[in-house]
Amino acid sequence: MGIAQKLAAGQKQVAISEFFEKNKHFLGFDSLARSLITAVKESVDNSLDACEEARMLPTLKIQINKVDSKKDIIEMKTTDNGPGLPQKSVEKVFGQLLFGSRFHAIRQSRGQQGIGITGVVMYSQLTTGSPTHVRSKIATEPTASVVDIGLDTRKNKATKSNSGREIWEDENGELIEHGLEITCRMKAKYQRGRQSVWQYLRMTSIVNPHADITFIDPEGEVHHWPRVTERLPTKVESIKPHPRGIHLGQLQRMCNESKDSRMTVFLRGNFSGVSSRSAKELCEASEIDVKVKPKSLKPDQVRSLLEAMQGEKTIAGKPVKLLNPPTNCLSPIEEMLIKKGLSKTIDSRYIITMTRTPSVANGNPYQVEVGLIFGGSMAADKHVEVLRFANRVPLMYQQGGCLLTKAIEAVNWRQYGLEQAGGKGLPKGPAAILVHLASTNVQFTSEAKEALADNGEVMEEARKAIMEMGRGLKKHLQKKKKMAKTQEKFELINDILPAIAEKSAQILDRPIPELSGSITKIMSAVISETQTTWNKETKMTDVEIILFNYTSRARSYTILCTWPEKFGAILANNEMGGRKEATGVWAWKLATLAPGERITLNYSLDGLEKGDWTETDVFYRGTQEVIGATKMDEKFLEEIRQQEKALKEAGIEISETNDIESLEIEEPQDIEDNQFEQPTVEVPDGQQTLFGGGN
């Protein structure tokens, strides 16, 4: 026998289960600490997905017990109130790798591969020899099914034992209507800190506010994250693949397996974004008869069809126009919830969030959401904290190798006011940055689903979102700096001028002169101060805007404020009236403000909860700069209107209010003539509130 035959003799087929048993670290079972988090994660992801699909509000309980601390044996027990699994599905779902319902579905879901929970069963069996106990109750049956599931790794088949049926009651003796309970033992370590079960569940509750999560740790301590909203995430619909994102091999297979009688039926029925007209045009561009059977296409014809789909074959020089895929397959977290989650998690001064409109990469709809919080008690000399999420699942490991991290690192943060060595890498500063990718096909770097693989388009989209957020941070920091400078000037003037006046008067034996007019002149600024506070009694968010005219002329302004209209907030106690300028933008035309005068604008926001809205952006229309507010950029309003249009076109309903009134507000003018003869103006009493304390 030659050497080639000798070497070939050793070759054999390996089962997928043997493969993953040897490479269990691909599934997230590398260290003992991570293995436990992975197990909890797979179970929780499954529960949340099942509840979402069944349109049920999830109530989860996760219990971790130390069975043998010396040998690092841990028991995990997770329970949900989801739809449960029919008895005959249990063994396949838990005991067979690559078995599941979500692999071929094009829609946003946490699980996609049919590997996760079987991996947990496999790891438990490998490390402790114990099967996983599953109890499942479905609504249409009176009792729950119970079974112990193991895995025959040589064959990728479940082994089952002790199967039966039993009555399942909760601790109060009430019958459980439906739900699933998993109990397994594994070699693992429970630990606290940044990478812990507790942290994973906490982050999960932030991005899944519709879930009620209870965690009982090995010490018996109960941690409870209650349900914050009764509103289930938007229902996601499965979509067909989009012609732009298809590969030749796939198209060949689809044609081969098709039973359709003609091309047009095939194209309209199997792809999203293909209308009756574009189906015909695709055939025309690829020179295929519309009546031909897809199954009978020759390889060259399939290639032509693909080129027509990807716009390389054209009609009269123009690519065939296709609709974008529908985006109701996505369910973003939404700005308001991100804001809420962030402000609850980390104490801070400033929050900005952003949900981009959905895009399409390689035929897969996706959407990027970002959030940034700044200030508060965070350390200024450390790298910013990165919070990564994919399809509402927190990512806890492999931060360095993740596309979302790279998107943050690819931004020049120095231009936005954060420290960053060499203009790249993670910035430093008292900030945390959140990035969420929602997609029908999240491309992870491995089965453990902890880091996103490189993808130019998604990277660019994330980078854009982050930069937009960065510009917001820069504005905030500039505003803060300007306010601080004005405050300093104001304090100096108010301290020193009176002292000089008094001293001079003493020396000259004259009366102390009246100074407020001079102070106004020296300040020469219009200042606004905004406070957004939660009112415990009324359960509303109160907004107060004060405008001070420290100039020697009368001033006239329109003040505009943002409010979270699209999240259902309603303006209340708005005694000054005004009108709506765009979704989420209200405007008040103020009466002329004489030198030294001030005016206060009060309103409340109803329909929000504490922490939902902590900062109000204030804009103005008028010639003299207002320190503490931003000059209204009319393009900004236009952008908001464009966004609304785009979202509507994308089929996403965001506005719960009426259409924007198109009435124009008359642009106010300053009273340029100096009508006021150097009036004696008192420094307003309110000066203490101006800078939150004063001198």
Place this chain on the structure above:
Amino acid sequence: MGIAQKLAAGQKQVAISEFFEKNKHFLGFDSLARSLITAVKESVDNSLDACEEARMLPTLKIQINKVDSKKDIIEMKTTDNGPGLPQKSVEKVFGQLLFGSRFHAIRQSRGQQGIGITGVVMYSQLTTGSPTHVRSKIATEPTASVVDIGLDTRKNKATKSNSGREIWEDENGELIEHGLEITCRMKAKYQRGRQSVWQYLRMTSIVNPHADITFIDPEGEVHHWPRVTERLPTKVESIKPHPRGIHLGQLQRMCNESKDSRMTVFLRGNFSGVSSRSAKELCEASEIDVKVKPKSLKPDQVRSLLEAMQGEKTIAGKPVKLLNPPTNCLSPIEEMLIKKGLSKTIDSRYIITMTRTPSVANGNPYQVEVGLIFGGSMAADKHVEVLRFANRVPLMYQQGGCLLTKAIEAVNWRQYGLEQAGGKGLPKGPAAILVHLASTNVQFTSEAKEALADNGEVMEEARKAIMEMGRGLKKHLQKKKKMAKTQEKFELINDILPAIAEKSAQILDRPIPELSGSITKIMSAVISETQTTWNKETKMTDVEIILFNYTSRARSYTILCTWPEKFGAILANNEMGGRKEATGVWAWKLATLAPGERITLNYSLDGLEKGDWTETDVFYRGTQEVIGATKMDEKFLEEIRQQEKALKEAGIEISETNDIESLEIEEPQDIEDNQFEQPTVEVPDGQQTLFGGGN
């Protein structure tokens, strides 16, 4: 039908090939540029593995052609002179995922999973619809077999077409004796730079100096990395699993599937490190009869056996003693080759390398090798370059998520003289750091094999190696600093003193005094200078060491030098004699050196190539410090001897020379009495060479 049944109805089994087609990025097919590198890598890895197993010196040719630049279609053709594949193996190796010979073998190899090359076939088919053309010639058959291989992803089976046999000749019309040629077309992008096919092959040639690699790029340019050594890497042997690294599930399966008639036979035959005696002891500790059949063990007995294997069940309070697994399953690159590779790749001033002795983690033997180069033309204000290798394969992607990178980041580099913000993370400076892990079971984070997964033990071992290397760097930098200071002092004295003397003499109208004695007194130092240079004519490495006595006393020294004895270097032209103190350490006892005198030591190293040896470590024995050399730490010699012993015990043959002579060299003493009356000493002519130029 209830909701649970409805949801379950959508569940189905997915084939491994469908799974990897959808998740092709797990295999390294994410971006178009990386896909090409992945394809080249999988093919080259297979060729090198096959040649190594067949004990043949590999000659590889890789050709990349642009088929259609607009559509990014590229053709890859790779040819090797390996053993080839028998006709009937071809379709399984290329058309079936998880088929291969290395999955169950415990030994160091590049490929392990049986996925790689089938992934290339799959990706080609998916993106271009084309099958992969394979030509294979084995030595025992007169003609080569040819076939076009595709993949039925629904079934994980090969589809083949155009199979046949043909005469395979090289370009000179000579019959090819054996070899394999792969031609495939795929959607991919050819690019240059740090992550490129060229760079991958270059790095591959560094760590596989026994390979001859030719690369023809799309422009037709030929890049050739010739074979540097005819010595094949150490032959690696497959070993049995070690009891310490076994999981309960595995042990259960092994017992179940065993046909052995008694426990002792089973234990000795299926595990490494188990002697006849320890097999009996394992049975004793786990209270299992030695005569029992492994197949008949009860679950509790298997558990007991595992606990005995892991030292938890003991005999008389002591765990059963097991031998370490043999390490002939590993094939490290070895220090000299790392040094050579590094110095060829990057121009630099200082190189240090280190091969740790093999260790065992979870029963898997592994070995860490590290290298560091410093200085030269590398940028001082950038992060150091990281060169990662696993089982002689360069890792090009996912640097941030790799254990090897994390090991570098976990070291406090500031203590070793490199800049590092916050004392962690990648250091900055003009340096490149190489880390190689050789292991029977390299745990990657994904199938693409680009980053190593976390593992506490391996991490610690790598960190230790890196820190050891860091200490070497520190010494080097301190030495450099001291030399620079001495130089500065020397130049100052030689500049200023004569000028002052001349001026004073002029003013006082006296003759200029003789200064060399005073200069010697002020310098008050013994200085050594070492030069290691390649002699083009003699093809030897010349070493010159000069010792200057700038003190007012006579000095007596033994000078010791390192040389790469274990890589076959031989001392030549060594006219001063001396003797060997340990492997790779030579010693010369010098004649007493009078004040102001100098002595030159010359020798050459034969058997090396250019770039092999660029720096000689010089040590001394003697009381007065020698600037430019290191006081001999006798512990260091002892360590070398210990290392030799350990390596020998581990079965690794490193020394090709005789045993160390145990003769002791008499410790030299300074002549303490001031025998010399303030001698008139001339500053030696050689002072210009002392600091490579001087003033």
